[in-house]
Amino acid sequence: MQRAFIAILTFALGTAGAAPRYVCTYYDVVEYLNISSHSKLHAHILPKTNLKEPLEVTMDFMLVAILSVVEKLQTVTFYFVLNLEWKNTFATWDPQDFCNISQIVLPTNTYWSPPIFILERVNGQNSNLDYMVVMHNGSFNATQPFQVTLTCSLMILKFPFDTQTCNLSIASFLHPVTDLVMKTRRTPAEMMKVSQSYFLTDGEWKFTNLSIIEYIEQLDDGQFSVITYVISMQRRPTLYVLNLILPTCALYLLDMAVLFGPSSLEEKISFQIAIILGSSMLAVILNNILPTSSNKPPVIVVFFLGTFLLMIMAVLDTFFLLHQQHKSLRLNKALRSFQPDVHAELAMTAVNNQTTKHLAKEGAQLLHLPKKARGKGQPAKPHWQLQEQDPFLPVLEKVLLYSHFLLSLFFFVIISIKWNS
Numbered sequence: 082m083q084r085a086f087i088a089i090l091t092f093a094l095g096t097a098g099a100a101p102r103y104v105c106t107y108y109d110v111v112e113y114l115n116i117s118s119h120s121k122l123h124a125h126i127l128p129k130t131n132l133k134e135p136l137e138v139t140m141d142f143m144l145v146a147i148l149s150v151v152e153k154l155q156t157v158t159f160y161f162v163l164n165l166e167w168k169n170t171f172a173t174w175d176p177q178d179f180c181n182i183s184q185i186v187l188p189t190n191t192y193w194s195p196p197i198f199i200l201e202r203v204n205g206q207n208s209n210l211d212y213m214v215v216m217h218n219g220s221f222n223a224t225q226p227f228q229v230t231l232t233c234s235l236m237i238l239k240f241p242f243d244t245q246t247c248n249l250s251i252a253s254f255l256h257p258v259t260d261l262v263m264k265t266r267r268t269p270a271e272m273m274k275v276s277q278s279y280f281l282t283d284g285e286w287k288f289t290n291l292s293i294i295e296y297i298e299q300l301d302d303g304q305f306s307v308i309t310y311v312i313s314m315q316r317r318p319t320l321y322v323l324n325l326i327l328p329t330c331a332l333y334l335l336d337m338a339v340l341f342g343p344s345s346l347e348e349k350i351s352f353q354i355a356i357i358l359g360s361s362m363l364a365v366i367l368n369n370i371l372p373t374s375s376n377k378p379p380v381i382v383v384f385f386l387g388t389f390l391l392m393i394m395a396v397l398d399t400f401f402l403l404h405q406q407h408k409s410l411r412l413n414k415a416l417r418s419f420q421p422d423v424h425a426e427l428a429m430t431a432v433n434n435q436t437t438k439h440l441a442k443e444g445a446q447l448l449h450l451p452k453k454a455r456g457k458g459q460p461a462k463p464h465w466q467l468q469e470q471d472p473f474l475p476v477l478e479k480v481l482l483y484s485h486f487l488l489s490l491f492f493f494v495i496i497s498i499k500w501n502s
Contacts, residue, residue, distance in 0.1 A: 105180035113179070114172055116191055127260060128169035128193050135259055138167045138195050139266040140251065142293075142310050144276040147286045148228070150235070150245070150314075152371060156203060157233045157247050159312070160281075164224045165195055166266070173219045183217045194223055195261070200250040200307075205229035237371060240379045241321035242500055244289065245314055252307040258297055263306040269293045286314045325363055325381070332360050333388050337489070340395050341482060346403040353396045360389055380499045387492050391485070398481045405474055 116123070129136050141164040148158040169192055176183045189211045199205075206228045213223035233247035253261055267275075273291040280288055290313035298307045339352040364385050371379060 105182075107182065107185050110174060110179050110182055110185055111187075113174055116172075116187070123171065124190055124192055126193060127256060128167075128171055129260060130170050135262045136167060136256075137262050137264055138165055138253075139264050140165055140308060141266045142272055142276075142291075143279060144288060144291070144312060145226075145279055146282040147284070147288060147314060148282070150286060152235055152237060152240075155233060155235050156230050157235075157245075158228070158230045159247075159249065160226070160228045161249075162224060162226050163197070163251070164222070164266075165197075166220065166222050167195065169193065169219045169221055171219070172215055172221075174217050176217050185215050186212050187215055189213050189223060192221065194221070195263075196253050196255050198252050198254055199227075199229060199231070200252065201231040201233070201248060202229050203232050237379050238377060239500055240371065240381050241316055241318035241325075243316050245286075245316070247312050247314070248309050249312060250307055250309040252298065252305055254300065254305050256305075257303040258306050259304075261306065263295075263308050265293055265295065265308060285317055285320070287317060289313045289315045325367060326384070329360060329363055329385065329388055332356050332363075333392065333489075336392050336395055337486070340399070340485065346399055346406065349399045350396060350403070353392065353399065357389070357392050357396070360385075360392065364389070380496060383499075384496050387496070391489055391492065394488075395485060398485060402474070402478055402481065405477060 127136060143162045143164075144159060145162060146160040148160055150157050172192060192213075192215070194213065208225040208227060210225055213221055215221055229249075231247060231249060233245065235245055237243055251263070253263065265272075269292050272293075276291060277288065290311075292311040292313075294309040294311065296307055296309070298305045336353055336356045339349050339356070342349065344352075367381065367385060371382065
């Protein structure tokens with residue numbers, strides 16, 4: 082009864098005859114805090130009572146989604162939620178005086194709130210949740226979602242088996258460290274666990290690790306408190322393996338099969354050139370993905386360039402073998418011009434056969450002639466015998482093919498080691 086009596090006396094209406102009312106609404110708390118007046122200085126002035134100690138702002142971070150990663154522009158778009166807590170001793174009340182109302186929700190421009198600046202930000206959307214929770218003891222709590230595009234140095238040496246690390250630095254450069262200090266509320270492991278439980282996207286990138294760095298930034302003549310969230314993410318390479326690496330390997334295996342196949346050299350050259358054109362189309366697709374500002378070429382670029390050069394070498398080897406084959410044919414044609422007349426040899430053979438038959442009819446003693454004597458009547462073998470193919474050509478072909486195979490095997494081993502290192 083005493084509490085009700087005090088409330089009636091304190092907040093009764095001033096006009097006579099008006100019915101008394103109890104203090105049980107949020108409007109009464111707002112009137113008590115005197116924030117409905119026209120003066121807005123309390124919304125811009127740092128609520129600091131002790132001049133020797135800075136105001137402490139605790140921060141909590143939760144990554145919700147990795148929206149996009151643009152390698153060409155070296156940018157990453159994150160969607161995250163930031164929670165800030167601080168104290169304002171000028172905004173307190175006793176809940177017992179207001180029917181146990183211990184907290185109210187007010188717009189963020191009602192009282193002072195920490196001005197947040199993201200160092201790596203290049204684009205983004207401001208939060209539309211412009212409200213904060215005010216506790217009776219002066220504790221303020223503001224939770225704001227951010228969709229921000231950050232600049233990030235993407236290391237694509239091992240693309241598409243790469244892991245990227247991007248920094249998200251939050252600071253308040255309006256207040257030096259003597260007036261405002263930013264701290265983290267939870268450990269990185271706790272923030273990582275919460276972020277993974279609320280992580281929404283299941284696309285190309287996987288959120289793998291989160292670490293926090295708190296430091297003091299020296300800027301001009303002042304020092305400012307900065308918190309950097311180091312976000313690690315790993316690329317899921319399945320799509321690139323299926324669309325780029327495996328087709329390239331398949332084309333190269335087909336090129337090797339054509340090189341070792343039983344087809345003629347002219348047909349091999351036609352097949353190899355067609356395979357090179359198919360590999361060039363895959364290289365164009367890769368060129369549209371990778372950034373042009375990379376100083377050190379990625380491993381996948383070396384892989385594509387190496388396979389392309391090996392295919393070119395295979396075509397050159399086939400051309401060389403074809404040249405040797407035509408050279409051997411020209412040599413055989415030249416040797417053919419020095420052989421005896423074939424018709425003359427056939428005539429001599431006919432005469433010798435008739436002589437042998439005549440001698441066989443004359444007597445049996447001729448049948449017992451020595452083998453050497455009988456051999457005299459046989460036609461003489463030509464001195465020049467035509468060779469259909471140069472015996473050196475198959476040996477040269479095997480040497481070129483197996484050396485090309487060993488060089489290809491060595492190249493693919495080196496590429497595998499670089500991707501796994």
